[in-house]
Amino acid sequence: MQVDIDPLFQHVRKLPPEVSLEQVRGYLATPGIPAGSNSWYHTLKLKMMIGLILGAAALLLLPSQHNEIGALEPELTPSVKRVATIDPISPIQVQPLSSTTAPTEPSYLGPEVKETPLMVSVEEEKKETIRNGEHDIDRNENDYWNSNPDLPTYDGGLNPPLCTERKPAVTQEFSFKINATDDEDYIGATVGKGREYDVRISRNKLRYRNDKVKHLKLEFAVPGCGSCNWKKFRTVDLKGFETYEYGWKIDENGNMLEFWDRVDNGEVSRLENLTHCCSEVKVRK
């Protein structure tokens, strides 16, 4: 038996709407919902978004506090000190007995704490990594050469570049041009003709994992007076040796007095006079 469904739909279409237009207006007039168009709300949201984006961009574009040289250069960090001075205890003020009126103020006020105005002092944080004959190699040292492309180079000859300006060295650091890996003391060094070998450095000892290495080109720098930074290539014959030790002595002004190195037989095999404008290395025999 066929059923005609069209009349059913006609009935549905003829039904009055269960919700009137006035009711809908009432929904939108509910407190908490802005009546009418809510474009102002979206405009506000848009403005806030733009403000946030511009603020983030401004923060990114602020001049960096770091200089270009990198972590080896001392950072000038203004430190603010709040100095508190305590006055000595003020003497007890004795009221005369004849006085009938009670003292209006306590006779003893205790130590007065006065705050001096903020004193801003700029202190240079010196990076003192030098110990006598030892130094720790960190990654910042490795970045030293990369961040100083204009440093004068020493070709290994007899006459290193000299500086005309003599002033005491601030820091004496040796920096081996080595590529740090993830492990701090497990470092790959440029060895031979640009080949990479693994070198383990502990304190002032280098241990080579690969005994096939014959020549190690070490680069170290003495960024002494700041104006005569130089680097010296030091070639060590590693044939038959696996450990290379080095060390130095510096005086109280930071001038290098002595540099020494030796290979693993314990015998000082190479001493070099590292004459420099700022430091003089004495040959130890």
Next chain:
Amino acid sequence: MKVYEPLHDGFVRFCSARSYGVIETDDLVQETILVAFEKFETIRDKKALLAFMMRSASNIVASKARRLKFRGYYDEEAFERLKGVAPSADIAADIHILYQSLRKLPNDMREAIELFEIVGFSIKEIAEMQDASESAVKVRLHRARKKLKEELAPVSSLEQVTASLAILIGLGSLS
């Protein structure tokens, strides 16, 4: 409201059909309108407002229906409300059966026939809303009508008597 006003009648009829036994129509209309109001600025083509609202209403009903799976539909309450709106009790009963039958249809078919028969959209408009071809909409309408007719077809008493007699005769011959 200026955009919404001409769409009001069709939208409420759609909501009445969709919400039957699941949620009260005015609740559905209110929830849908609030959603549309919040998202109004993001609707690029204001002509698509009705389609957007219908889609929102369908989603709301679907989420409510999922929760009702284990509790049953409010058909009696809905029928009582329908009787208050319909011109007569017979027509209310017919519409009640129609709504129940619509609920059994697959969603695409149900949406197509509701939009075509109840709201009054053309096949082309429905095709745009459903992101389908016109022929696909026609097929959906055809199948929906067919299924509705099957659902609504009463089993005549004569057919019932004939069927039961056949069963009895079969049993007697076996014994």
